[in-house]
Amino acid sequence: MEQKIRLLSVMSDGALRSGPSLAEELGVTRATVSQWIQALEGLGLEFNKVKGKGYRLCTPVQLLDRQRLVADLTSKATDASFAVVDVLAQTHSTNSVALDADYKTGRWHLYAAEHQTAGRGRRGRVWQSMPCTNLMFSLGYQASLPMSLIYLSSLIVGYAIADELNQRYQIDAKIKWPNDIYIADKKLAGVLCELKGTPADEVLLVLGVGINLLARPVLASDPNAVVANMPTSLAEVFGGDIDRTSLLAALVSRIVGVMADIDRLGVAWFIEQWSRLDMLQGQPLRLIKGSDCYQGLGRGIDEAGQLRVETEHGEVLLFNGGEVSVRRADA
DSSP: OHHHHHHHHHHTTOOOBOHHHHHHHHTSOHHHHHHHHHHHHHTTOOEEEETTTEEEEOSOOOOOOHHHHHHHHHHSSOOOOEEEEEEEEEESOHHHHHHHSOOOTTOEEEEEEEEESOEEOGGGOEEEOOTTTSEEEEEEEEEOOOHHHHHHHHHHHHHHHHHHHHHHHOOOOEEETTTEEEETTEEEEEEEEEEESOTTSOEEEEEEEEEOOSSOOEETTBTTOOOTTOOOOHHHHHOSOOOHHHHHHHHHHHHHHHHHHHHHHOHHHHHHHHHTTBTTTTOEEEEEETTEEEEEEEEEEOTTOOEEEEOTTSOEEEEOGGGOEEEETTO
């Protein structure tokens, strides 16, 4: 994939380029260039092929600039210390890379990928995203962490992403508990947090993020399938210029910053901030937990990040993120 990413870099300006000129610039044969383009088409990228003249890349792509990413992270007003900032051409999962890495206590690791081959979604769905179009990254941090931060970690990431996008692009992103980001009932981003170790000792916390930036992902099993609540992309909603590298730096800094704010300002402060973007607040909900079904009104979250649901009898029930499926009852 690294060589194909080089090809995309050369063609990212959208200009028409001949096969021989591409082969010479990349140091490969014309046949190899043709094979790479076919492989990239298989991943969803579109090329205009002009007989006798060459190829033009039609899908807008942006490669992450690691040097600029490091500079942007360094310039942000944060006390965070990054031991690793890595941009991978392709990986199975940035979370897996982060979980397998070696850490020094109190130092952050950032792993981003131009292409991720096995992004995990709800109901076992595997979503395929075109290379160099969206953001897939994971943050890893090993330390003795307070239980409150561990319980709230996925909600913290969801809030930081939604609020940063709203401020940066003047959109109206909301959080669907526990951590999915939606715009107008369409999913824009998702979060997957994982732990390694025991909270009683030093624990490795990995915060995985996937954001549909320049293009919507498709189902790997059927790229032409149309499913309920199809995802959207930031490009569709915002319509203006989006800088992948600059946005990645801003989101990483915001996530780390919110975690520091909670340590300084307390959980009650975070709950108040999170409630501003709560998509389910006051909404009639239908919740499925195993074979049981519950209905009630969304009443925010508690200090452990559990969803509060008020039944018709006035009883407030609490639900954990890993044990329940939530739908709006009027959807």
